[in-house]
Amino acid sequence: MSENSTDILDELTNKDYEYGFVTDIHTEFIPKGINENVIRLISRKKNEPEWLLDFRLQAYRHWTTLKMPEWAYLNIPPIDYQDIIYYAAPQTRKDSRNLSEEVLNTFDKLGIPLHERRIPSGIAVDAVMDSVSVATTFREPLAEKGIIFCSFGEAVRNHPDLVKKYLGSVVSYRDNFFAALNSAVFSDGSFVYIPKGVRCPMELSTYFRINAMNTGQFERTLIVADDESYVSYLEGCTAPMRDENQLHAAIVEIIVLERAEVKYSTVQNWYPGDSNGKGGIYNFVTKRAWCKGESSKISWTQVETGSAITWKYPSCILSGNRSSGEFYSVAVTNNYQQADTGTKMIHIGKNTKSRIVSKGISAGKSQNSYRGLVKIASEADNARNHSQCDSLLLSDTCGAHTFPYMDIHNDTGIVEHEATTSKISEDQLFYCNQRGIPTEEAIGLIVNGYAKEVLNKLPMEFAVEAQKLLQISLEGSVG
Amino acid sequence: MKQYTDFFKSHRQIINQSSHSLLNHHREKAFDSFSEKGFPVCGSEDYQHTDIPKWLEPDFGFYIGHRGTSGNPGKLYPCNVPGLSSYSYFVINGYFYPHEVKKELPQGVFSGSLNSFAENHPELFSKYYNRLAEQKGAGLSAFNTMFVQDGYVLYIPKNIVINDPIQLTDIADTNRDSLINRRILIILESGAEAKLLVCDHAAENESVSASTQVAELFIGENASFDFYELEESSKKNIRLTSNFVRQASSSRVVINNITLDNGITRNNYEIDLDGENAETHLYGLAIVDEKQRVDNFTLINHNTAHCRSNELFKYILDHEAVGAFGGKITVAQGARKTQAYQNNRNLSGSKNCRMFSKPQLIIHADDVKCSHGMTTGQLDETALFYLQSRGIPKSEAVFLLKYAFTNDVIQGVRIDSLKERLKMLIEKRFKGELIRCRGCF
Numbered sequence: 051m052s053e054n055s056t057d058i059l060d061e062l063t064n065k066d067y068e069y070g071f072v073t074d075i076h077t078e079f080i081p082k083g084i085n086e087n088v089i090r091l092i093s094r095k096k097n098e099p100e101w102l103l104d105f106r107l108q109a110y111r112h113w114t115t116l117k118m119p120e121w122a123y124l125n126i127p128p129i130d131y132q133d134i135i136y137y138a139a140p141q142t143r144k145d146s147r148n149l150s151e152e153v154l155n156t157f158d159k160l161g162i163p164l165h166e167r168r169i170p171s172g173i174a175v176d177a178v179m180d181s182v183s184v185a186t187t188f189r190e191p192l193a194e195k196g197i198i199f200c201s202f203g204e205a206v207r208n209h210p211d212l213v214k215k216y217l218g219s220v221v222s223y224r225d226n227f228f229a230a231l232n233s234a235v236f237s238d239g240s241f242v243y244i245p246k247g248v249r250c251p252m253e254l255s256t257y258f259r260i261n262a263m264n265t266g267q268f269e270r271t272l273i274v275a276d277d278e279s280y281v282s283y284l285e286g287c288t289a290p291m292r293d294e295n296q297l298h299a300a301i302v303e304i305i306v307l308e309r310a311e312v313k314y315s316t317v318q319n320w321y322p323g324d325s326n327g328k329g330g331i332y333n334f335v336t337k338r339a340w341c342k343g344e345s346s347k348i349s350w351t352q353v354e355t356g357s358a359i360t361w362k363y364p365s366c367i368l369s370g371n372r373s374s375g376e377f378y379s380v381a382v383t384n385n386y387q388q389a390d391t392g393t394k395m396i397h398i399g400k401n402t403k404s405r406i407v408s409k410g411i412s413a414g415k416s417q418n419s420y421r422g423l424v425k426i427a428s429e430a431d432n433a434r435n436h437s438q439c440d441s442l443l444l445s446d447t448c449g450a451h452t453f454p455y456m457d458i459h460n461d462t463g464i465v466e467h468e469a470t471t472s473k474i475s476e477d478q479l480f481y482c483n484q485r486g487i488p489t490e491e492a493i494g495l496i497v498n499g500y501a502k503e504v505l506n507k508l509p510m511e512f513a514v515e516a517q518k519l520l521q522i523s524l525e526g527s528v529g
Numbered sequence: 530m531k532q533y534t535d536f537f538k539s540h541r542q543i544i545n546q547s548s549h550s551l552l553n554h555h556r557e558k559a560f561d562s563f564s565e566k567g568f569p570v571c572g573s574e575d576y577q578h579t580d581i582p583k584w585l586e587p588d589f590g591f592y593i594g595h596r597g598t599s600g601n602p603g604k605l606y607p608c609n610v611p612g613l614s615s616y617s618y619f620v621i622n623g624y625f626y627p628h629e630v631k632k633e634l635p636q637g638v639f640s641g642s643l644n645s646f647a648e649n650h651p652e653l654f655s656k657y658y659n660r661l662a663e664q665k666g667a668g669l670s671a672f673n674t675m676f677v678q679d680g681y682v683l684y685i686p687k688n689i690v691i692n693d694p695i696q697l698t699d700i701a702d703t704n705r706d707s708l709i710n711r712r713i714l715i716i717l718e719s720g721a722e723a724k725l726l727v728c729d730h731a732a733e734n735e736s737v738s739a740s741t742q743v744a745e746l747f748i749g750e751n752a753s754f755d756f757y758e759l760e761e762s763s764k765k766n767i768r769l770t771s772n773f774v775r776q777a778s779s780s781r782v783v784i785n786n787i788t789l790d791n792g793i794t795r796n797n798y799e800i801d802l803d804g805e806n807a808e809t810h811l812y813g814l815a816i817v818d819e820k821q822r823v824d825n826f827t828l829i830n831h832n833t834a835h836c837r838s839n840e841l842f843k844y845i846l847d848h849e850a851v852g853a854f855g856g857k858i859t860v861a862q863g864a865r866k867t868q869a870y871q872n873n874r875n876l877s878g879s880k881n882c883r884m885f886s887k888p889q890l891i892i893h894a895d896d897v898k899c900s901h902g903m904t905t906g907q908l909d910e911t912a913l914f915y916l917q918s919r920g921i922p923k924s925e926a927v928f929l930l931k932y933a934f935t936n937d938v939i940q941g942v943r944i945d946s947l948k949e950r951l952k953m954l955i956e957k958r959f960k961g962e963l964i965r966c967r968g969c970f
Contacts, residue, residue, distance in 0.1 A: 121574060123891075428880065443895035447862065456886040456903060461877040464906035471892050471899040 067321055070291030073156040076141045077180065077262045083132040086110060089234055092137050096203050096237070099210060102217075109223035109233030116227045122361055122390040123419040123451055127295075129332070134297060136235045138180040138262040153177075153184050160288060161515075162257045173253045173284070174199055178269055180262050181237030188252065196245040199254055202270055205241030212243055216274055220303040220340045220367070228299040228334040228361075232268045236301070239269035244279035244310070253509055255284035258298075260320075260331065266297035273303070275310035277343060282313040284512055287356070289321040293329045295358060300335045308343030308370070313351070315508050316364075317516050320356035325414075327386025330358025337364035341373035341399075349376040350393065351507045353516040358387060363421065365394035368402040368430075375404040378504040382520065383416030383448070392422035392453075397433035397463065406437035409501050413444035419451040426463040433463040441471040442500055530567050532588060534560070537675055544593060548678050549647035555659045559674035566668035578853040578885050579795050579824045581669065584767050589708035589739055592622045593678060612946035615696040615726070616640065622703055623711040623740070624679045632693070639684040640695060643712055646682040653684060657716055661745045661773035665799055670771045673710050673743045680712030687749075688720035694755075694944050695725045701740060701766065702732035713744035717752040719777070724755035724944060731762040739767035746774040748782055750804060755783040755943055758796075759951075764821065766792040771799075778804025778833075785941050787951065788815040788823050789958050798827040802836040809838045812941040813854075816958050818847035818878075826855040834865040843938050844875040845931055846882035853885040856901070862893040871901035876908065876934060928959050 080091055089110050093103040118129070140153065157164050157177055164177060164185045174188035176199065183201030192199050198209060205213050223233035240256040260267050275281055289296065298320065306312050314337075323330025333356075339348040350364040366375030377393040395404035404424065412418035420439045441450035452469045474496050482492030498505075501520060505513055537544065537560055545553045571580035616634060618641070619626040625642030634640055639650065647654040662670040681697055701709055717723065731738060748754050760768060768791060776782055788794055800809050815823040829838045844852040858869045875884045888901040908930045916926035935955055942948045 441890075441892070443892065443897070446865075446895045447893075448895070449891070449893045451892060452888075452890040452901070454886075454888060454903070456884070456905065458875075458877060458884045458886075458905045461879050461882060461907060463877075465904065466906075467886075467888070467901075467903040469888075469890060469901050471890055471897060473895040473897070 067291055069160060069288035069319065070321055071159065072290040073152050073261050075150070075152040075261065078139045078141060079135050079262070080137040082135050082264070084110075084134070084136060084235065088136055092235060092237060095137065095139075098206060101214065102206060105218065105223070106234050109230050112224055113227070113230035113234055116230055119227055122421070123417065123453070124359055124361060124388050124390050126332070126359060129297065133264070135262070135265040136268065137237055138265040139182045140179050140184060140261065153179065156259065156261070157257070160257070160259065162286070173255050176201060176240040176256045177259070178238055178240070178256060179259045180265055180267060183238045183240070192250070195248050195251065197248060197250055198241065198243040200241055202236075202239040202241050202272065205272070209241070209243070212274065213241065213272065216272055216303065216305055220305060220338045221301050221336050226336060229301055229336045232270065232299045232301045232336070236268045236270040239271045239300070242273040242281065242283065244275045244281045246276045247278045249279065250281040253282050253284055255286065258285070258287035260289035260296055260298065263292065264294070266299065269300050271300070271302040273312060274305045275307060275312045277308040277310060279310045282509055283315070284509060285314070285316045286319065288319050289331050291321050291324070291329065295330055295332055297332045298334070302335070302337040302364075304339035304348060306339060306341045306343060306346040306348050309345045310343060311347040312339065313349045314339070314364070315512055316352040317512055317519065318352065318354045318356050318360070319519060322356045322387050323358040323385065325385045327358070330387070331356065332359045333357035334361040337362065338367065339365070339375070340367045341370050341375060343370045343373070345372045346370045347374050349378070349507070351378045351504065352380070353504070353508070353519065354379065354381040354389060354391060355519045357389070360389040360391050362391045363393055365396070366404060367396045367398065368404065369398040371399040372401045373399055374402060377406045377408070378507045379408045380411070380501045380504045380520070381408070381418055382411045383413065383418040385414040385416060387416040389417070390419040390421055392420045394423040395425070395435060397426045397430040397435070400429070400431045402430060402433050404435045406435070406439070407503055408439040409504055410439070410441040410450050411444065411497065411501070412441065412448035412450045415445075415447045417449040417451070419453060420469075421453040423455040423457070424465055424467070425457045426460045426465060428459040430460050431462045433460065435463070435465045437467040439469040440500070441469070442497070443471065443473045530582065533672065534564055536591065540593075544676060549644045551647040551651060551654050551658070552643065552677070555663070555674050558663070559671040562663075562671035563668050563675055566671065568668050568672070575826055575855060578851065581769065581795070584793060585708070585739060587706065589706050591676060592703060592707045592709045593676070610696075610946050610950045612949070613694065613696070613944065615694045618681065618695065618697045620681050620697060620699045620711055622701060622707070623677070623709040625681055634691065635689050637686040638689060638691065639682060641682060643680040643682050643714065646684065646714070650684065653716065657745065657747055658714060659745075661775060662743050662771065665773055666743065666771055669741060669769060670743050673712065673741045673771070677710040677712045677743070680714065682714045683723065683725060684716045685718065685721040685723055687718040690722040694947070695723060697725060697727045699727055699729045700732060701730070701738040701762065702734070703736055703738060704734060706737045707739075709738060709740040711740065711742050713742065715744070715746040715754065715756075717748050717754050719750035719752060721749065722753040724757070726757045726759070726944070726947060729758065729760040729762055729768065731766050733763070737765040740769070742768070742770040744770065744772040746772070746782070748774065748776045748780040750777045751779045752777070753781045756785070757942060757944070757947065758786045760788045760794060761790045762792065763790070764792045764819065768794045770795070771797045774798070774800040774809075776800065776802050776804060776807040776809065779806040780804065781808045783810045783941065783943060785812040785938065786825065787813070787938070788817065789954055791817070791821055791823065793822045795824045796826070800829045800838070802829070802831050802838065803833060805833050805835045807836045810941060811838070811840045812938045813842035814935055814938040815844045815852060816955065817844070817850035817852060820849050822851045824853035828857045828859070829869065831858070831860045831864045831867045831869060833861070834863065834867070836864065837868045838870070840871040841937060841941070842873045843935060844884060845878070845934065846875065846884060847878040849879070849881045851883045854887065856888045857891065858889070858899060858901070859891040860894050860897055860899065864894045865896045867894065867897040867899065869897070869899040873903040874934070875905040876931065877905060878907070931959055932956065
């Protein structure tokens, strides 16, 4: 490792987490712990109908029968689920024109202005702080086109039929440990419905912010794209710097009907813990899209730079004929971060296609794993999949792992998987140096080039942020 | 599982009576280990498609206290490779079959039964026997250690090079359903070289045989060893093997496992590259149809710097066959300049066959070049069309392309006459002709 890049490493690994501040805001908490009464209390606070409370209770009862999964290549310290506050509501009015100063300032500081007139580009935002959605912008112009974009709580009140029809239809509460936990205690989140034939005129986004201490965030996002519609959805997240770990267990469900298309992009920047591995968010998320209609399409793009531990596999169920799924991911881990992330492509319909591009970058003492499943069901004639998983190692103490699973039950399918693991070659660095590019820039150039294929898939607004994040998270770690 | 632990408890004396005390010495510990671990459970990470408890549930009789069949095994089981000048040995139902050998091995080399190795070289036996299986093996290895009666040992002292291959013909021939346990122990001291071909056959009778095999290979510095395993058994056969390899620095190992005919097969390979500059080439080919199953699981541990491994497994599936490949490569921290390549290519020929593939990389060092690739698909339509457009009938074109598909694996064989024989056997296999050993002549 050259002296120059060691300097950059030191400089950047010591760099503070930019979004680690805490907002002093009056927050309503419920007592710590989880039991049926807590679930009833959450449901009561949100004025939920009986059927939703039943759903929560069923999920809770199922969760109590489950054990924490241990198959991931992660070292998860024991979590005391009775030591978490499951509901924390910042006291603010649900109207972007009358939001409290603290909330406005918080989101301003995060670069997410909640005043519509101050938003330069057309992005509608649903801002979720701790357990409640504090603001949703551009609702009226969207409503004119018949698009429903609101918090989950509002959707339950105003569009119960839609919620009832689709809630749990893609990720059942029986799916896994964290899905059951979320289904029992989820507090808020976003709901999107794009009507038939409508192309959403602006990017929709949800910004998740954990603020309160000792809480967990358990939000739920439900997106329904009706026939021939299109929506691009963005998700961002940050949290304060704390020495304690906080739990984030979310569910994202997407239903894509005939010839509809959903593009879901995430820039995950939860607090990753300090350089000694203290603190940080445990990010245990279940995301799944169901391409139900013919010729439907889902595209997942994720840039994962934050979280102490990430356990996340955005998946695609391709049951509509000719439907297609895409997964583009850059996962960066530094210091003591751990990530076990990837995707599942379940081909059920005929002539379905899927593509996986995963780029892992590990530095420091981190562990970064790709885990993915490609399943071709026996009825999925002419299915096609290509997976590419590359790992870049930036230190001799980190780990990069690949765990692909391919289950093929049909002879007409073609499945291809390739993976490589290596470090930045001395030759490439030398080539750049020789042409007058300093090591620092050369490293940036090579890493950005490495991740370009994925970054290119991000919407413009996110691509810039993601590129900056990449620089902060890893450039200096290259040795 | 209980039937086996009960049997062990009640028949200790019979189990011990025909094998050497050094071999018996390991049984108690293995029994404790097996009682604790049991058979690997189907659905667990490394055994997702292999249900050993279910397959071994029927009440197989143990083949214990026998001494194989009488007569000249070379005449009874004529398995030879034309043009191959080899040292020939036989293991029948897990017992080494002593017979007069035509060719003598160089002095100091031991090639023979496990029991006589324990008798003649007790120190070496104690040093190597069950070392890897006990340390690394799962319940299946412990099971084998509990019941094994005999097996084959090849010991080659320092700097002895054996140019001609050694052929070990392994035969299951019982007239009732049996569970056979056998052991292979290979010790190559530094600078030694040898090639071993193991042909696994089953006699043509109605009985079902299940076999467990544990092979431990210790390859010394600068030593070179080729290990070819060819399975041509029967559809009623269950074959469960656990192979452990430990390589010292600058050693070279070639393993080539070919499954041409079988019932249910599970092969485990665990290779530890413990010395710098060690090199491993691991090849596998499975041609399966009807209801045959082949599950190959490999684990290559790069424990030190400058080691190379190259892995290629190919499957050709048809009818309702099931193929599974699990490949794991681990690179330890500090294992600089590691090169590890893993490839799995599969051809599926029917709607009802299934292929499960799981190539994995676990890497804890940065200065490495590791890659894996996997494809499952069909024969290339344009290639088929090309051949047909040149007047080759479709069936012949399909055969040619499948045959070509197997070529990469066959090229990994470093014995020319064996390579030719394998090509002929594969051709016969694709054409549906009898490929039993006797058909070789």
